[in-house]
Structures are given as C-alpha cells and as structure tokens.
Amino acid sequence: MHPNAMNRNGKRRKRKGRVDEAAADDASPSSASFDHHVFPILLAAAQTTRQNSNSCSSAALAARLLRRVLSRSPRMLSPLPDSLVALLPRLLSSSCPSVAALSCEVLGAAALRSMEAGEVLASDSGIASGLARALGSGSQRVTEAACNSIMDLSASSVGRERLAGSPVLPSMLHVFFQVESICEFVDSRTTKHPEKDTQANKISYLIIDTVVLLVSSRKVDKMQSMQQELVRSALSLLYKVWKKVKLLRSSADGNNRKNQLQSREYEISKAIFNLSIELASPACLEPDVVRKSIFGQAESNFENFVLAYWEKSPNLxxxxxxxxxxxxxxxxxxxxxxxxxxxxxxxxxxxxxxxSCPAIASDELDINSFLHEVHDSLGDxxxxxxxxxxxxxxxxxxxxxxxxxxxxxxxxxxxxxxxxxxxxxxxxxxxxxxxxxxxxxxxxxxxxxxxxxxxxxxxxxxxxxxxxxxxxxxxxxxxxxxxxxxxxxxxxxxxxxxxxxxxxxxxxxxxxxxxxxxxxxxxxxxxxxxxxxxxxxxxxxxxxxxxxxxxxxxxxxxxxxxxxxxxxxxxxxxEPPFEWEGFAHIALHCWVEKQKLGGSRFDRSRAKEETSLFALVLHVAIRLLSNNDPIFRKACIVAAKLPSSSSCTTAHLKALRSSQRSTFDEILRSLEKNCSFKEALKSIELAVQENNDEPFLWMSWLRHLPQGGDADLRIDFCNILEALEELVEAFSSNPEQALVGFTGFTSRFCRYVVYQDACESFGTLLQMYRTTRNQYMRGMLALHGAHVS
Structure with missing residues (x-):
C-alpha cells in the first residue's frame, strides 16, 4: 500500500476526526466557541459552489459538523448563534445535498426547541429564500428535509403566515405539481391501501401537507403577486387531490391512507379557496354582451327598460x-x-x-374573516x-x-x-x-x-x-x-x-x-x-x-x-347600502367628512362634536323616513355600467342619468321637509334606556365609510350604543335647542351636499362589496372544479 494513501485513510483522517469532534463539542457551550471553531469550516463549505475535490472535502466536513450540532449540541439550537443564522441561507442553498438537507434539519430543530425562535427564523427573508432554493434543488432528500423544516417553522400562526408570504410558497407549488408520485396518487382509480408505502408515497404526502398548510395560511391580499399559470397548475392538481381524499374517505379501507395524509378535507378546501381568490376568471362576459342578449341590440333598450319597467311592472x-x-x-x-x-x-x-355554499354576511368585506368564520365547514x-x-x-x-x-x-x-x-x-x-x-x-x-x-x-x-x-x-x-x-x-x-x-x-x-x-x-x-x-x-x-x-x-x-x-x-x-336610502346615508357621510377638513365653523372641538352627533341623528331620521316613503326603498343605479360607445350621449342615456339625479333631489326635499328630530331622538332614547342596539344594527355597514378628524369623535358603528348614549346625554337636557341646531344642520346638508361627491363614494363602496363577492364567487367556483383543466 502506498504510504500516502495509508496516511490519508489512517492516522491523518483519524486526527482530523478528533479535531471535528472537538470543534463540535467546543461549540456546544457558547456561541464564541462556535464562531472560533465551527463557523470557518461551515463558511468555507457555504462559499464553495463547484464540485471538485476540495469542495467535496469541505462539504463532507461541514456535513459532519452539522450532524454533531444536531446530535450533541442541543443547547446551541436555542437560540442559534447569530453567525449560524447569517450563514444558513447559503448552507440551505448548498450544491451538496447533505449540507443543504442537514441545514434544513438544524433550522427545524431550532424551531421546535423554541416557538419564539421559530417565528424569528421564519421571518428572516434570507432563510426563506434559502429554503425556496433548497426546494428547487432537485434532490429528493433535500426536498423532504426542506418540507419538514417548513412544517417545524410553521408551528405558530406567525411562522405560517411569514413563510406563506415569502418565496417559499411559489417554490413549494413548483415542487407540488412536478412530483410524479402525486400525479399517480390522484390518477389512481383504486382505493386499496398498499401493505407498505414506498418512500415516494411518503414524500408525496409530506409535499401535499406542506402546500396545504402554506396556502391555507397565506393572506388573501398576498395572493396577487403569484404567477397566474403557476397558480392554475397547482390549483388543478390540488382539486384532484381533494377529490381523491374525499373518495378515500368514502371507501371501506380509506382510513389508513387518510391517516398518512395529515391534511384534513376542510384544510384542503380552504387551500383551494385561497389559491383561487385572486385568479382571473377565464370566462368573462362584458356587460354590453349580456345587455344585448337580454334587452336587445339597441343601446336604448336597457335605458328604456330602466325608465319604463324597473321596479315598476313586469315585462316579457x-x-x-x-x-x-x-x-x-x-x-x-x-x-x-x-x-x-x-x-x-x-x-x-x-x-x-x-x-355547500355557506352564507357570507351581507356587510362582510373581509374574506379572511369569512374564512375564519366558516373554519371547518368549507367544502362540506x-x-x-x-x-x-x-x-x-x-x-x-x-x-x-x-x-x-x-x-x-x-x-x-x-x-x-x-x-x-x-x-x-x-x-x-x-x-x-x-x-x-x-x-x-x-x-x-x-x-x-x-x-x-x-x-x-x-x-x-x-x-x-x-x-x-x-x-x-x-x-x-x-x-x-x-x-x-x-x-x-x-x-x-x-x-x-x-x-x-x-x-x-x-x-x-x-x-x-x-x-x-x-x-x-x-x-x-x-x-x-x-x-x-x-x-x-x-x-x-x-x-x-x-x-x-x-x-x-x-x-x-x-x-x-x-x-x-x-x-x-x-x-x-x-342590498341596503345601494338603495336610495343607502345613497342618502353615503351623501350625508361625505358632506360631514368634507366639513371637517375646512371652514371656521368646525374649528372648535365643541362644534365638531355637535356635527358628529347631529349627523348620527340625521342617519336615524333618514332610516325612519324610509319606512314610510317609497322612494327611499328603490334601487340606486348611479354606478350602472352603461354603453360606452360613441353614441353614449343619446337622449335615452341622458334621460336615465337625469332620472337618477332627479330622484336624489326629490330625496333631499323629503329630508328637509319630513325628517323628524323628535321621533329620531325618541327611538334613540328608548334604545339607550333598554340597552338594546338591535333596532340600530342596520347601521353596521356604515363602518366601511372612511372617517377622518379626531379619533375620539369618530363613530363606532359596530358598537353604536356608546355613541347613542353620548348623544342622549348631550341633547336631552335642552331638546328645544338641539332641535334648532338639528334643523339648521339638516338644511345646510340638503342645500350644499355635492351629488358627484356622493356618487364617487357610492362607487368606491360598491367596488369594495364587489371585490369581496367576487373573491367568494371565485373560491366557491374552484371548489366546484371550475379551474380543473
């Protein structure tokens, strides 16, 4: 045997092993020891990108150190030394599968030892990018380790949300629809459970569970940055997974398979719903196409319908x-x-x-709140x-x-x-x-x-x-x-x-x-x-x-x-905000907010407070008036998307727009003439006396209108009794003076409110409602297989 070969495989290797062991042991008690003995070796391994003899030797040494960190140095994992945290993004991206996989394991072990540390690590953009690169390495071992690490970092809601909003999710989706064993799982027609699952099957379940966890945890407003084609591909496969899980559930021996896939049906349902919310609809019809199909080709037909029949009489x-x-x-x-x-x-x-399509509250404009509300019933x-x-x-x-x-x-x-x-x-x-x-x-x-x-x-x-x-x-x-x-x-x-x-x-x-x-x-x-x-x-x-x-x-x-x-x-x-009564509430709110921004009349705090209270009384008076005046119940269609061609200035279109403006003018005349301060105040006093806000729950949608000015003068429409109590205290001592002030306030509003301002706010609120309804619609369509290719 050549003496040099004997040295490389004998004493020299043995001595090197002792150095490695000492380095790892020295790293255990303090970060300083880690920085002195272990960090340089891991840094050298992380810096090496080409596969040559030196890089392989460095990677092998780094892998041995990482194994010993995992097995012998539990104290170092809580918390991880800052130098190791700074190095992890590179280690996770290592071209050596052992280094990348072991780095994932170190990351997961640290997260399991401390939830707080896990949240910090999950929030680190460098680590998230490193995990994303690890998922794209093409190595089955690294992919499995990265998925396990993601699951460990997701032990808390903060960790889940951070990773779901990072590059980890797109990389995870790429892995998801590229793994052949997942496609085999969903395409298999059998519900028989094999005696022994292959390693590929186990990794498939892990990948599915990781995708479901991340997608379910991602906030809806973060979905817009995702590539549409990536989402469509993943969504189609995820739907098939969901249907297969439902099929296995109904089969006689499906429980064994289901136990290996940790995700529950409703969790997969939520993931499908979340993933589809911001997906552009492939089947889109312009309003003009539907208008012509229903009302006829002439642009005046719709305007004729609105003017002659809408909410007035049937028409065939x-x-x-x-x-x-x-x-x-x-x-x-x-x-x-x-x-x-x-x-x-x-x-x-x-x-x-x-x-099933669970009901969404009429004034719910946060789809995340809806998803939290339905929780485990989605997809039932x-x-x-x-x-x-x-x-x-x-x-x-x-x-x-x-x-x-x-x-x-x-x-x-x-x-x-x-x-x-x-x-x-x-x-x-x-x-x-x-x-x-x-x-x-x-x-x-x-x-x-x-x-x-x-x-x-x-x-x-x-x-x-x-x-x-x-x-x-x-x-x-x-x-x-x-x-x-x-x-x-x-x-x-x-x-x-x-x-x-x-x-x-x-x-x-x-x-x-x-x-x-x-x-x-x-x-x-x-x-x-x-x-x-x-x-x-x-x-x-x-x-x-x-x-x-x-x-x-x-x-x-x-x-x-x-x-x-x-x-x-x-x-x-x-819906209530989009009747003419709702338009009147919006117009009042716009006018009051505009007054807060200027005019010496509202410079004093007392005047501002009275303005808010008078506005609240007028809101109540408008509601009471709508119980008897038919015009308030009619639909307001100032935001209707009318024909946009060159002939949009036709007499019919002008007549329609003029009709809407005339209706608003009629409402203002009714308000100025018929609003009853005494009746409104009486209903408010009764509610306060009985501590009963039920008669005023209709006001909850007003919370969606923006309020400026002093925070302590803003009305909490979700806790309206507090504002009503303040109102009673302010006005009950001198109701006659309050009546004079209210009459003047109402008169100024009816005279100086700007119709166009109200139309703009009306349109903004409508768009908010439309956004939430469209999100719900897209989510439910996805659960009915609308995006399955």
Whole structure:
C-alpha cells in the first residue's frame, strides 16, 4: 500500500476526526466557541459552489459538523448563534445535498426547541429564500428535509403566515405539481391501501401537507403577486387531490391512507379557496354582451327598460327560435345544462360535484374573516334548503285550495347529502313523482352562469346577482304562490312554463333580508297577468309582485320535451347600502367628512362634536323616513355600467342619468321637509334606556365609510350604543335647542351636499362589496372544479 494513501485513510483522517469532534463539542457551550471553531469550516463549505475535490472535502466536513450540532449540541439550537443564522441561507442553498438537507434539519430543530425562535427564523427573508432554493434543488432528500423544516417553522400562526408570504410558497407549488408520485396518487382509480408505502408515497404526502398548510395560511391580499399559470397548475392538481381524499374517505379501507395524509378535507378546501381568490376568471362576459342578449341590440333598450319597467311592472321579452344559437349567452347556458338530453342527464348536469355554499354576511368585506368564520365547514356536502330544494305544490287545477296551497318537500330540513350518487338517484325519483328540483347559488357552481351574473351586476351597478335553476316535470307546480325581496329575470331554457303575476298593491318595495308579510288570500285569479314562456323567452318580475308558475300549459303548448321545464332566475338583489336610502346615508357621510377638513365653523372641538352627533341623528331620521316613503326603498343605479360607445350621449342615456339625479333631489326635499328630530331622538332614547342596539344594527355597514378628524369623535358603528348614549346625554337636557341646531344642520346638508361627491363614494363602496363577492364567487367556483383543466 502506498504510504500516502495509508496516511490519508489512517492516522491523518483519524486526527482530523478528533479535531471535528472537538470543534463540535467546543461549540456546544457558547456561541464564541462556535464562531472560533465551527463557523470557518461551515463558511468555507457555504462559499464553495463547484464540485471538485476540495469542495467535496469541505462539504463532507461541514456535513459532519452539522450532524454533531444536531446530535450533541442541543443547547446551541436555542437560540442559534447569530453567525449560524447569517450563514444558513447559503448552507440551505448548498450544491451538496447533505449540507443543504442537514441545514434544513438544524433550522427545524431550532424551531421546535423554541416557538419564539421559530417565528424569528421564519421571518428572516434570507432563510426563506434559502429554503425556496433548497426546494428547487432537485434532490429528493433535500426536498423532504426542506418540507419538514417548513412544517417545524410553521408551528405558530406567525411562522405560517411569514413563510406563506415569502418565496417559499411559489417554490413549494413548483415542487407540488412536478412530483410524479402525486400525479399517480390522484390518477389512481383504486382505493386499496398498499401493505407498505414506498418512500415516494411518503414524500408525496409530506409535499401535499406542506402546500396545504402554506396556502391555507397565506393572506388573501398576498395572493396577487403569484404567477397566474403557476397558480392554475397547482390549483388543478390540488382539486384532484381533494377529490381523491374525499373518495378515500368514502371507501371501506380509506382510513389508513387518510391517516398518512395529515391534511384534513376542510384544510384542503380552504387551500383551494385561497389559491383561487385572486385568479382571473377565464370566462368573462362584458356587460354590453349580456345587455344585448337580454334587452336587445339597441343601446336604448336597457335605458328604456330602466325608465319604463324597473321596479315598476313586469315585462316579457320574446325570442325567435332561429336566433337563439347566435346568442353567445344562451349558447353558454345551453352547453352548461346538457339541454336536449334526458331529464336524468339534465339533473346530473347541475347536481354532480356539488358542495355547500355557506352564507357570507351581507356587510362582510373581509374574506379572511369569512374564512375564519366558516373554519371547518368549507367544502362540506350540500344541505337541504340552504343549497337545494326538491318540492311540489298542490295541483293548481284545484281552484278551491289554490291560494292556501302549501309546498311539500321531498327531504327534511337540514338533510346533508354525503353520498352523491344516492342523492342524484333520489332526485330523479322525486322528479318522476312530480317534484321540482331547485338549486340555489348557481353563480358559485357554474363559471358560465357566474360570468353572466357578474356582468349583470355590473350593468345594474349592484354588488352581486344571484342565480337559481328550476327543473320541473310535466303538469306540476314547484314553488307555491309567493313574492320575492329582489327583482328577477326569468330565462326559459327548456320547454314551456305558464306564469301568473299579480300587481303589487303596496307602495313600499320589500327590503332584502326583512321578514315577509303574509300573502293576501283574497287575490283574484282573474286579476293576475298570465304569460306562457317558451324556450329563449325572458320575463322581468319586480320585487314584491306575487307570482306562481306551473308546467300545465295545455296540450297545444306542449313541445318535444313532453312538458318538462327548465328555467334560470337571475336575482338582482338590492342590498341596503345601494338603495336610495343607502345613497342618502353615503351623501350625508361625505358632506360631514368634507366639513371637517375646512371652514371656521368646525374649528372648535365643541362644534365638531355637535356635527358628529347631529349627523348620527340625521342617519336615524333618514332610516325612519324610509319606512314610510317609497322612494327611499328603490334601487340606486348611479354606478350602472352603461354603453360606452360613441353614441353614449343619446337622449335615452341622458334621460336615465337625469332620472337618477332627479330622484336624489326629490330625496333631499323629503329630508328637509319630513325628517323628524323628535321621533329620531325618541327611538334613540328608548334604545339607550333598554340597552338594546338591535333596532340600530342596520347601521353596521356604515363602518366601511372612511372617517377622518379626531379619533375620539369618530363613530363606532359596530358598537353604536356608546355613541347613542353620548348623544342622549348631550341633547336631552335642552331638546328645544338641539332641535334648532338639528334643523339648521339638516338644511345646510340638503342645500350644499355635492351629488358627484356622493356618487364617487357610492362607487368606491360598491367596488369594495364587489371585490369581496367576487373573491367568494371565485373560491366557491374552484371548489366546484371550475379551474380543473
């Protein structure tokens, strides 16, 4: 044996080992020892990028030191020496898999020893970048170590959020959809659990768990920086993972597999929801396209509709059968519901793959709060009445009991449908027995319907438009006679349906979310308007108009579908801030905020305080006035997206805009003449006396309007009783003087408020509502597979 070779493999190596061991042991008691003995070696290894004999030797030595740090120096891990923390980004990026993997392990071990240290390390941008590079190394060992390190650093909510908002997440998504074993997992048709999982399977589960954790922890407003194509690819695969997990759950032996994948179904659901929120919709329709499809090609048609029929009377739009195929909107609906097939196939087209759509609060503008609220129910199976109804009403030919007819439901309230196939089978059976199938929230389940609903919301200047589908068998009636608290556009997609509509005898339009009044049982059947809708026809029904519909249209009206009827209702829901009452509140708020910024009248603190209190009383007075004045209940559509072509200065368009301005002027006259300070103050005093804020919960949406000026003078609309108590204390001692001040305040507001300022604030608030509703819509569409390629 050559003497030099013997030296390299014998004494010299042994002596070097003793030096390494001593260095590691010396590093244990203090950071100074680490800096003196270990740091130079790790630095040399971190600085080496090319694979040569020297770099390999340095990397091997560094790896040995890192192993001994992990095994012999637990005290050094809590906290890590600053010099090691500074070095970790380079060590994590090492071209030597052992060094990179062991660096990940050191990072994870330090996080597990101290949650506070873990949060600091997770917040370090250099370490996050190093982890991102480690994930992209291409080494299975390094990838596994990096994922474990990320999981350890994510032990606290702060750590999770920091990593989720760092370059780690994009790198993790790249790894996620590039791992072949994950694709094999989701594409496998078997639910059999193998006796022994391969290492590749275990790493697949780890990667999935890490992705779910990071995506679920990322704040919605941070998703915008993600590459769209990266998100789409990961989203499609994540949806498939979710469906596979649901399939395994329902299989007899799926529990074993599920136990190895730590992520729960609702956590994967949240990850899908989060990932899709800022994803641009691939199916987008311009408001003009929907406007022409519904109201006709002429730009004046929509303006004519608003001026002549909107919230005033029903109107029917007939379609020629030979023009339907040329209509892109109708064609999209035709393909969405398998029109022209069997009833069973149509039912399957809108029942397959459904999940429940939990309600979002009407004034919730933070999607993160919504996600926190629903927590573990996101992605649940659909619930009866909340999502779907299967019902029928007594035979409409029974004239004696017609006005007292009640709905009969096929399922019990609150029933949850876990078995999709069994549920579809029951729906088909119910349909044959004369029951209609009514599915709610179609804008959250079909991207084609979502595109139509979104464009229609823009057209009418409202936050959202709902969409329900109704499939009825021959000679049947689904919903009993009723009225709605929203306007509807009924679009007949298949077959025929006969409608009866009665005039609204009440001057006040019903408000969204308020209790329904009982129907007047003296309605005369002969006084109702009768219309038979054929395929492609659309009818507008204002809110408050009593109506009923059935498929008994007479033999002469029957078509090839033997009396079946499928229709879509598009519900234009006018939420409280977007009625004219809401516009009045917004106008008042804008005017008061403008006064705070200038004018000597408001320089003194006392004057500012009185201004806030008078504004609060006027808000209450506006609300009380709206309970009796019909104009306040009507929809404000100043933000409607009207045609933008060169002919936008037509007389019809001018008339529409002039009509909106005239309505506001009429509201101002009503405020100045009819606002009652005494009535408003009395209602406030009663609420304070009874410590009951329920009558004033309607004010909660006002919290979304910006408030400037002194912080102690701002009104907390979520804790309104405190402000009301202050108001009573200020005004009750001298109500006559307060009345004089309020009258002058109201008069100045009605005279000097700027209409355009109110329109701008109205538009800003509308956009905030639209943003949240669109986020919810995109998230729910993703849970229904809208982004699966």
């Amino acid at each position: 739009y007939r379609r020629k059968q030979n023009t339907q195929n040329d209509d892109p909107v109708f064609a999209a609906l035709n393909s969405a519901f398998n029109l022209g097939t069997t009833p069973d196939a149509i039912i399957e087209s809108f029942i397959k793959g459904l999940v 199976a659909i619930k009866y009445r909340q999502d779907i109804r299967v019902l029928r009403t007594e035979d409409p030919s029974d004239q004696t009991s017609r006005v007292y007819a009640r709905e009969e439901h096929f399922f019990d309230d609150g029933t949850v449908f876990l078995d999709e196939e069994a549920f579809a089978k029951k729906c088909k059976h119910a349909f044959k027995k004369g029951y209609s199938v009514a599915l709610r929230g179609l804008e959250f389940r079909s991207k084609k319907v979502a595109a139509i609903a979104s464009a229609l919301a823009d057209l009418f200047g409202q936050p959202s438009v709902g969409a329900n589908i109704y499939f009825s068998p021959p000679r049947s009636q689904g919903l009993a006679r009723h009225y709605d608290d929203h306007c509807v556009l009924v679009w007949q997609l298949l077959g025929c349906k006969k409608w009866m509509i009665w005039p609204n005898p009440k001057p006040l339009l019903p408000r969204l979310y308020e209790p329904f009044d009982p129907l007047d049982c003296t309605l005369d059947d002969n006084s109702g308007r009768v219309e038979v809708l054929h395929e492609g026809d659309m009818m507008y029904i204002p809110r408050g108009y009593v109506h009923e519909a059935h498929t008994d249209v007479g033999e002469s009206q029957m078509n090839a579908y033997a009396g079946y009827s499928l229709h879509l209702t598009l519900a234009i829901e006018v």
